[in-house]
Amino acid sequence: MNVRFGLRLGKGGRKMPPEALELVATRFRALGEPMRLRILQSLESGEMGVSALTETVGSTQPNVSKHLRVLQDAGLVKRRQQGTSVYYSIADARVFELCEMIRLRLRDRLEAQVGALNARLRA
Amino acid sequence: MNVRFGLRLGKGGRKMPPEALELVATRFRALGEPMRLRILQSLESGEMGVSALTETVGSTQPNVSKHLRVLQDAGLVKRRQQGTSVYYSIADARVFELCEMIRLRLRDRLEAQVGALNARLRA
DNA sequence: TAAATACATGACTATATGATTATGAAAAAG
């Protein structure tokens, strides 16, 4: 039998308190911007400096810096300074599992929609 | 060896196109509001009508309806109408696994912060 | 048909946030 995870805290089956809910929401929200996903995507192959990231994602340096701050506050990236350069890296690669789960569910949904559309066209 | 998931599409290791990135971000963003997490949490125990949901999450009916729309557009809940009542339910319970992953990582991070604080207090 | 019920939607406000521009801060080089 599949274990059912849930929005619970602790072993008592208590529901999440509002503060915890806010923290979870904040982390989801950090993943809810395409530019930040692009940054994470770029970092997947390894540590990168801000200038390199800026060029890779095709944005401006201040914008990338700001997004990196959001990602760091959410605990998604780590910061390492060396001289005048700052290198960012993925704090926990499991974040990509989250993205993959979302991506697979999206694909399933799109396929279901295509199937429904085909069924209607045959009718 | 652990398989590394990633923000990729297809088998060729191509990076995600912008539209796909936007879709993934949209779904994350749908999970990035505490009130919507509360709604999902309430639905975890089973299908519920809008009035019951409104009372459970402690908000107003129009607000809950609006959030339910966002959740439905993101493919997170299903809608079933019966008479004048509308019942919503979780579209895919795996969404709770996502929340659980986030929650566990948050706990790890908080514990690490507490540990670092203790280390500093001993010094 | 008229009234009541349950939900959705439109108008509106307040707030949050993404993007840009200009500027600031810190480290290295000259």
Next chain:
DNA sequence: CTTTTTCATAATCATATAGTCATGTATTTA
């Protein structure tokens, strides 16, 4: 010390969105 390089931040604007209130719509009931 001055300049350069690299990144962070403040100021600003535009847009998005959560919340509220009022109203619309569809279904059931009297």
